[in-house]
Amino acid sequence: MFSLCLKSGLNNRLGNRFKAVTQSRNFTVKGFDLKSSGVDKRTLANAERRQKTFTDRSQLKFARRLVVKLGSAVITREDGNGLALGRLASIVEQVAECHHEGRECIMVTSGAVAFGRQKLTQELLMSLSMRETLSPSDHTREDAGSILDPRAAAAVGQSELMSMYDAMFSQYNVKIAQVLVTKPDFYNEETRKNLFCTLSELISLNIVPIVNTNDAVSPPMYIHDDTVVPGTGKKGIGIKDNDSLSALLAAEIQSDLLIMMSDVDGIYNKPPWEDGARMMHTYTSKEQVQFGQKSKVGTGGMDSKVNAATWAMARGVSVVICNGMQEKAIKTIISGRKVGTFFTDHVTSSSTSVDIMAENARVGSRALQRLSPTERASAILSLADLLVNKKDVILEANSKDLEVATRDGLAKPLLNRLALSEGKLKTLSIGLKQIADSSYENVGRVLRKTRLAENLTLQQVTVPIGVLLVIFESRPDSLPQVAALAMASANGLLLKGGKEAAHSNKALMDLVKESLSSVGADDAISLVSTREEISDLLAMEKHIDLIIPRGSSDLVRNIQKQSQHIPVLGHAEGICHVYLDRDADPAKALKIVRDAKCDYPAACNAMETLLIHEDHLNSSLFTDICTMLRNEGVIVHAGPKLSSQLTFGPPPAKSMRHEYGALECSIEVVKDLNEAVDHIHKFGSSHTDVIITENESTAKQFLSSVDSACVFHNVSSRFADGFRFGLGAEVGISTARIHARGPVGVEGLLTTKWILEGTDHTAAEFNEGRRTWLHEKLPVN
Structure with missing residues (x-):
């Protein structure tokens, strides 16, 4: 038989191939032990082969x-x-x-x-x-x-x-x-x-x-x-x-x-x-x-x-x-x-098509729109209470993720993002209650009202964008935050979390589903837990209206590059600057710089470059800043101008446009405010930039001149955050120049539509002079 020829000609190749493939698949023939049942080798081979069909697209890479x-x-x-x-x-x-x-x-x-x-x-x-x-x-x-x-x-x-x-x-x-x-x-x-x-x-x-x-x-x-x-x-x-x-x-x-x-x-x-x-x-x-x-x-x-x-x-x-x-x-x-x-014949009940999830999210969004603000707020308040009442379930799931991540050698900054605690859950609950309070003034809010003519009134009102896809890494606390923002803005939502937080995300999504079921909008939000590649999700322009990546700069940048037809809201980099003006207070400077760099160095709003007025090079402030950073374990790199003025000093920075995301930063010297602003515009990412000064005139000039999403005076860059801004939470921070900018809360997840109400008006009547335009602005309340 030809099978004997195959066996003799390809024995080694088949053996290696099956060895590689079987490492990724579980091959069992249910019901009996073939090897001990007396069946012939051909039956054994055919039965085994029937079990070897790939069960998931992600396994196709093993095809030899x-x-x-x-x-x-x-x-x-x-x-x-x-x-x-x-x-x-x-x-x-x-x-x-x-x-x-x-x-x-x-x-x-x-x-x-x-x-x-x-x-x-x-x-x-x-x-x-x-x-x-x-x-x-x-x-x-x-x-x-x-x-x-x-x-x-x-x-x-x-x-x-x-x-x-x-x-x-x-x-x-x-x-x-x-x-x-x-x-x-x-x-x-x-x-x-x-x-x-x-x-x-x-x-x-x-x-x-x-x-x-x-x-x-x-x-x-x-x-x-x-x-x-x-x-x-x-x-x-x-x-x-x-x-x-x-x-x-x-x-x-x-x-x-x-x-x-x-x-x-x-x-x-x-x-x-x-x-x-x-x-x-x-x-x-x-x-x-x-x-x-x-x-x-x-x-x-x-x-x-x-x-x-x-x-x-x-x-x-x-x-x-x-x-x-x-x-x-x-x-x-x-x-x-x-x-x-x-x-494939190996489809389980959990492998719901993402297309179906997206279609359900669209229907769910419309269901949320039909709810009253009080009903939407009640769903968010329910989720806020569940985070506290079921904290044991959440923390148990999170401990499983932490155990696996630690065993797999996940980097410490990512482990910190992954970890949940009772304190974190309480803070999340407080933030969600703030979002619930904002639900009363979001969807359906009249922004503009105009009487175009007699008995012809035009309104511009806020409406949800539609279906959002939020892709996030490591941080499971993002899930309830984003879910609450979607509920408040009546958007459908698909969430794609990282595999390192699989148990935590599932536990939290169960609570989201429970809160949605109380208002009859169960399918408005779904967790994409199948193995779909992100690139497949990015091609679903018929179902998804906006993509929001939350995570590392590499993740955000890759999503922005891959998405061809769906707009992406996010920031590719968080290259934040702190400028120590000539009139900076030394005590304030030390306190703010320490917080901006060392509080949470992996955050996108952490300081990456410290700009120092040249007058401070001959003062104790420069030495004190460098000593403080060294004591905090921060690795310092010198900018080109600083390197040229120091005989001995920090190693030169490879680039002034770099996001370290760790206890590492660059220091550069500038001669005045204008040079600081120019440096920020040249090397910054339009995220968050800070000036430390006691000169009010200089501060106002900095705040008006720097073209970033967030510009601060005498405060840490770490304040660039939705919760700290009083938004309850954020779905992300945007450095885009259209739609939403900075920390994006509920308002950033809304667009508008125009509603025109009349009696029997036609455009021809105005062209023929039988009706007259008024264009009278009316109060929106």
């Missing part, structure tokens, strides 16, 4: 053997004239990358008929042109393509297709081999064994096999689904197109992953052009699907793809159906991103 099927729609240009060479080049590049990563790749490709038809059509057109010149006939140039025999086109195109693949793969130093198959190859046991032995040997020789049906000598192949293949005793699959061919090959060679590339994004619950059609990112055998028409250029429709995919899945092959026209589709799928439709 891939079958990539290219449908006719992927191979062929949209106009039907020849092959899509640019698209093919990209796919070849991805397959070559997978090959060089050590993955074993097989391609199943269409395209021979299309390639041959393109070449023969050109020859036939020339022939027809000559005939028309010598002897006019009824034939036209449009007839050329239609009168070609597909088998002749395949015979011509096959060699051309392989030459093209050979040229493309050779650029990446990858060797390929052509394998043509026909119907008898699967009916006859001898040729069937030879076929898979050949594939086995090619893979072992580090060659990429490219498989296609030999359309030049055989009609379309039909073996009815689940009929017994003669001479094998095995049930086959109807090999009537490359979908079923790729499924059969993937199953027989024990492939980890089959990627079926077509001209559709994936499987929809009904034809995509019909109302109510929904993309299914995950498909199980229990799904109900209505199939539409077949591809315009291929032989297989969606029904054949689904049948082939489920057949392969039942035999231990993970399958993804995707759009081959999407850029880097293969590499994106292997990275675990939510591209195409992933076939």
Whole structure:
């Protein structure tokens, strides 16, 4: 049997592959012990293989053997004239990358008929042109393509297709081999064994096999689904197109992953052009699907793809159906991103689709809008009380996270952010009660009221933005804060927390759900606990209206870079300055600088650069500041101007635009206020900047000149915080220049809409002079 050939040719490679894969998956065959039950090795292998289907997209990175099927729609240009060479080049590049990563790749490709038809059509057109010149006939140039025999086109195109693949793969130093198959190859046991032995040997020789049906000598192949293949005793699959061919090959060679590339994004619950059609990112055998028409250029429709995919899945092959026209589709799928439709039978009740969560959040937002301010406030007050009343449950969950994080070596600043305490929960509760108090004056507040004309009144009122996605790291206390702000502003909310706080986040989300259920808006807020990549969430522009990252500057910067269509509210860096003016009080300076740098150095509002007026270099204040920082364990770096004035001093700073996020800072000297302001504008991040001075005139000039979200006089930069501002909490700090800026509370989560009320007014009446504009401002109360 061919399986013996596979075993002998690939024993070591399969062993290593399965060893790597099994480290990430739990393989058990339920019900009995196969090894001791007397079953033969083939049954054991098949049963084991059925258990090896990947259960989650994040596991696809472990796939070692891939079958990539290219449908006719992927191979062929949209106009039907020849092959899509640019698209093919990209796919070849991805397959070559997978090959060089050590993955074993097989391609199943269409395209021979299309390639041959393109070449023969050109020859036939020339022939027809000559005939028309010598002897006019009824034939036209449009007839050329239609009168070609597909088998002749395949015979011509096959060699051309392989030459093209050979040229493309050779650029990446990858060797390929052509394998043509026909119907008898699967009916006859001898040729069937030879076929898979050949594939086995090619893979072992580090060659990429490219498989296609030999359309030049055989009609379309039909073996009815689940009929017994003669001479094998095995049930086959109807090999009537490359979908079923790729499924059969993937199953027989024990492939980890089959990627079926077509001209559709994936499987929809009904034809995509019909109302109510929904993309299914995950498909199980229990799904109900209505199939539409077949591809315009291929032989297989969606029904054949689904049948082939489920057949392969039942035999231990993970399958993804995707759009081959999407850029880097293969590499994106292997990275675990939510591209195409992933076939699996291992879906648990907890793996609710993020799309569904977002849709529920939209509905939940509208439910919150319909509530009275008192009802929204009651939900927040309920959550505030639960934080105190159920503190034992929360702290127990948090201790589990801390235990795991400590064992895994999480950095101390992150451990501090992760840790909850009874005191923290009490402070959270107080902040939430402040947010509840603000609920009475937020949603539906009239900002402007104008009488446009008699009996025609216009109002501008506040409304929620819609659905928010808040991505946060380490700090589980962010969850109830952000949830309360969403309730107060009537926004739907998706929360994506870090895995290091998984237990804490779940415990807190249970309390959020409990508080929401009291007002009938259970689904308005959800915790995304599945393994969706952040990049997938950032692509949900149809469901999410605003993204707010909370965490390190790297996280915020990456989110801002990745989000293409959804606006991001946040700050990429917290490069905060404290300027010691010539008229600074030394005692105040020492106190404020110590707090700004040392109170919580990992915070985004911590001081990163200390600017000192040059007059202080010859005073005791400079020495006292440096001594205090050294005693606090702060590593100091000197700016260029300070370094030039000191013979011995701190090492030079590598950059004046750097967020240390630790007990580390830069010191630079400036000659006056204007130079300090210029330095802040050049190297700062428009977050929070401070002046320490007793000169009121200088202070006012600094406060008006510095273009940052927060500008302070004689106070620590650490006051840049929603709770300390009396907002109850913040969803983040924004350095953007539109919408919200600085600590963002409830008001920053609102937008506006215009409400116009009249009787029977029409615009034409004003154009014709039958009505008169008034534009009279009215009091909003």
